[in-house]
Amino acid sequence: MLCKDKIISIFCLIDDILQGIEHKEDKRRQVSDSEIILTAIVSSTSFYGNHASAIRFMKQYGFIPNMLEESRFNRRLHKVGKLLYELFEIVSSYFKSFCCEMQYIIDSFPVAVCNNMRIHNCKILKDKKWRGYTASMRNYFYGIKVQLITTKDGIPIAFHFTPGKTADAKALGKMIDKLPAEASIYGDSAYLDYGLEDSAFERKCILLKIQRKSNSKRIDTLEQKNEKLKMRKRVETTISDIKKLFPRTIHAVTLEGFLIKLTLFVFGLQLNKSIN
Numbered sequence: 001m002l003c004k005d006k007i008i009s010i011f012c013l014i015d016d017i018l019q020g021i022e023h024k025e026d027k028r029r030q031v032s033d034s035e036i037i038l039t040a041i042v043s044s045t046s047f048y049g050n051h052a053s054a055i056r057f058m059k060q061y062g063f064i065p066n067m068l069e070e071s072r073f074n075r076r077l078h079k080v081g082k083l084l085y086e087l088f089e090i091v092s093s094y095f096k097s098f099c100c101e102m103q104y105i106i107d108s109f110p111v112a113v114c115n116n117m118r119i120h121n122c123k124i125l126k127d128k129k130w131r132g133y134t135a136s137m138r139n140y141f142y143g144i145k146v147q148l149i150t151t152k153d154g155i156p157i158a159f160h161f162t163p164g165k166t167a168d169a170k171a172l173g174k175m176i177d178k179l180p181a182e183a184s185i186y187g188d189s190a191y192l193d194y195g196l197e198d199s200a201f202e203r204k205c206i207l208l209k210i211q212r213k214s215n216s217k218r219i220d221t222l223e224q225k226n227e228k229l230k231m232r233k234r235v236e237t238t239i240s241d242i243k244k245l246f247p248r249t250i251h252a253v254t255l256e257g258f259l260i261k262l263t264l265f266v267f268g269l270q271l272n273k274s275i276n
């Protein structure tokens with residue numbers, strides 16, 4: 001549960017950013033977009049994504065006494081769906097620029113939309129590309145794979161949604177540009193791609209410190225192996241923290257709504273960890 005001071009701090013940060021990017025909205029509204037986003041963040045960090053509970057909380061404790069009813073709240077939230085990711089990117093730029101962060105870790109985790117036996121009845125997704133395999137758990141899932149990049153302290157600074165079947169190395173190629181020049185990024189052997197390692201270093205002097213497979217042509221020293229293993233444990237802790245925010249099942253009517261909820265879980269954890 002977020003404390004009062006942190007809720008106020010998150011609101012001030014969101015509102016300041018929206019003013020800074022000259023976000024426009026109808027002045028006749030009684031509830032601003034900042035208040036909608038704040039309530040959604042509280043929902044994801046304190047109520048397992050349950051909007052109705054967050055709305056009651058914000059009303060009951062006087063944070064936003066005139067907060068909208070759930071149906072209107074959901075409509076407003078969907079309208080600012082893209083804005084959520086933009087806000088996340090702006091907060092991330094602080095760690096990449098002002099904090100001069102140069103060490104990052106990448107990992108992925110699956111989020112199933114439905115059980116395997118219900119794939120044919122699923123209305124949100126309809127394609128084989130959404131069915132992926134989790135090697136660590138040795139099972140198949142039907143849904144989204146979240147590619148997550150964190151700082152060495154476990155604060156999320158970038159994420160990317162891919163269909164469950166998408167290879168991790170392919171996703172990493174799309175996220176390289178989100179890192180500053182001369183940075184280092186750690187990952188497990190699923191991200192191993194020599195061509196990508198070489199091109200990342202040539203273009204931006206980024207070092208891909210990926211764990212090597214047993215038959216790898218580029219061999220790590222014992223020190224390098226221990227360093228990579230230690231860094232990977234940190235991102236695994238962050239993923240565990242995100243999953244703790246999940247309800248038993250994430251309810252959504254559309255794929256857009258499902259992705260908005262996932263975005264809020266990642267964004268919520270970022271704000272919770274970065275604001276003291």
